Amino acid sequence: MSPTRAAGLTRLVAFTPKMGRAYSDSRNHDPGPGKPSSVSALSPYIRHRLITEQEVVAAAIAAHGAEVADKFIQEVFWRSYWKGWLAQRPAVWDAYRARVAAGLAAPPEGYEAAIAGRVGIACFDAWVQELVETGYLHNHARMWFASIWIFTLRLPWELGADFFLRHLLDGDAASNTLSWRWVAGLHTKGKHYVARAENIARYTGGRFAPQGELNEKPLPVQEADPPAPRPVPDVAAPPSSPVTLLLHEDDLHPESLPLAGLHVQRVIGLCCPQARSPLGAAPLVQRFVAGALEDGLGRAEQHFGVPAGRVALDDLPDILRRESVVMPEAPVGWVADALRPYRVVPLRRPWDAACWTLAGRGFFPFAQHIPRLCAELVLA
Ligand SMILES: Cc1cc2nc3c(=O)[nH]c(=O)nc-3n(C[C@H](O)[C@H](O)[C@H](O)COP(=O)(O)OP(=O)(O)OC[C@H]3O[C@@H](n4cnc5c(N)ncnc54)[C@H](O)[C@@H]3O)c2cc1C
Structure with a gap:
């Protein structure tokens, strides 16, 4: 994967025809590394803003209309939502960093085998290898991986998030930390994501079938509530030129x-x-x-x-x-x-200014604003 804007734009153009119905129908399927996929793999480019959220959403609307490309556009806004949520609660990031430092200083039993891809659950071990070799995992594989890490291997979520961050080309403080918290059941309190063997078999096209190997009845992780949101801090006025x-x-x-x-x-x-x-x-x-x-x-x-x-x-x-x-x-x-x-x-970009202040609560209240955000930030 070439780390240039030109390469990002080439991928964007190639994927644009698939941003509509094809994406909403098939995006949960993970055919495996190197196979034609119904997701874009644009995240390393968007995450570093080699290409912008605005450009990607504009391409989706121009090709399919906002309604048909609704699911794809919503996914792009998840990134902005996560950034805004964390901007309003920076203490969650600080606490995560402190726990990673403490956890790595005295890693729990099972940690080394997990990051070496040697736990004996074929899908998990294969995802470790895929992540290390390619710097990418499909979203569904990230969800299964995190769920198995937390609930089957019973390892601390922070150390799994750290492993992802070290290897993902799209590694992003907000999307990564908060997605791991979401899987653990800490984002929407008590609602955790449980990876099930049947679901993995279905969406990997039968490549994996970990029947009887997963803890499918776990309780969510318990932690103190995150701090109440603070307003997104203002930025100082720019200095005078040059x-x-x-x-x-x-x-x-x-x-x-x-x-x-x-x-x-x-x-x-x-x-x-x-x-x-x-x-x-x-x-x-x-x-x-x-x-x-x-x-x-x-x-x-x-x-x-x-x-x-x-x-x-x-x-x-x-x-x-x-x-x-x-x-x-x-x-x-x-x-x-x-x-x-x-x-x-x-x-501060107008995109961030508009999105971050709306991200104080859950994604679904935030998502109500997406049509207006598109009208103001993309179509205006
Ligand atoms: C445990 C876990 C950890 C994650 N860590 C990261 C991370 O460090 N960096 C990161 O960019 N994403 C992270 N994600 C979110 C998501 O998995 C990736 O953004 C997505 O898989 C990227 O692949 P894609 O470009 O093919 O996505 P597509 O499905 O093609 O989506 C298009 C774009 O929308 C955005 N997007 C899609 N899904 C999400 C999502 N759930 N959250 C935020 N943005 C999204 C991305 O910019 C993506 O490029 C994580 C998800 C989970 C469950």
């Missing part, structure tokens, strides 16, 4: 940033995939993220007609003494954590 634009792995489409007339004098870029976990990130992930940043810097150089190049986090204090620096806002996650000590002014 500015240096800092690009990072959370948002690599500088061409569409809301710069409001700011004059960009140069572009710098940094990425920190190793900060995904105390154990860093898989080489596949590191290469994808570094390549995506290079691609973003190359396009920024052309778009703004200014020099663009990578810097290290340690260079930032010096740069900030001389230059006003702005960046696309980093949502709650490891990039925001790494940049927090520095006075870099975030630019």
Whole structure:
């Protein structure tokens, strides 16, 4: 998978005809790695904003109309919903990070066998291998995997989420942490996702049939309730021109940033995939993220007609003494954590501003707003 916007756009164009009825009818089927699939595999591109949510939703509406592409559009908005939910409860991310650090310092029994794909449940072991080799798993496989990890293997959900984050090319603080919480029964309190052998056999086309191997009657995980939501914090007003634009792995489409007339004098870029976990990130992930940043810097150089190049986090204090620096806002996650000590002014995209404030409760109240969000953010 090439980490460029051009490759993302090629995939987008190729998948657009399948965003309508074909997607809603067949998206739950996981034919296995390397097989033609009814899902897009666009997530590594959307997650790093090599292509934007707006572009993907616009393609779906143009090709099929909002009604027919409804399911696909809803899935794209799940990402925005999760980011907004976490923006309103950053303490959930902090608690997750602390528990991963503690869990990895003294891993529970069974953990090493699980991440090595040696638990003896054929589907689970195959998904470990697929994840490690390709950096991707189908959504349904992620759900089954997380459910087996939590309820059959009885391992802490945080360590499973950490394993995903280290290997997924689309690894994303909000989508990953909150999807694992959702499977555990912590998002919608008491409603957990139970992987069943019959369901796995049906949706893998019989590739797997773990009859009698799964705990199909578990209780949801119990934890204290998350904190009450806080309003999404405002972002500071941008400084006066000229500015240096800092690009990072959370948002690599500088061409569409809301710069409001700011004059960009140069572009710098940094990425920190190793900060995904105390154990860093898989080489596949590191290469994808570094390549995506290079691609973003190359396009920024052309778009703004200014020099663009990578810097290290340690260079930032010096740069900030001389230059006003702005960046696309980093949502709650490891990039925001790494940049927090520095006075870099975030630019919030209208997409994020509109979606995040609506994500205080469940997805279904949020989803009521999708037609209006499409009208205002995509069709206007
Ligand atoms: C336990 C678990 C962990 C997950 N971790 C991540 C993660 O780290 N990063 C990540 O991007 N997604 C994560 N997901 C969500 C989802 O599985 C992937 O986004 C999806 O499988 C990506 O494949 P695709 O591009 O083929 O999706 P498609 O079905 O083609 O969907 C189109 C786009 O919609 C978005 N999308 C679809 N489903 C979801 C979803 N449930 N939540 C959020 N966005 C969605 C993605 O941007 C995706 O590219 C996780 C899901 C689970 C159950």
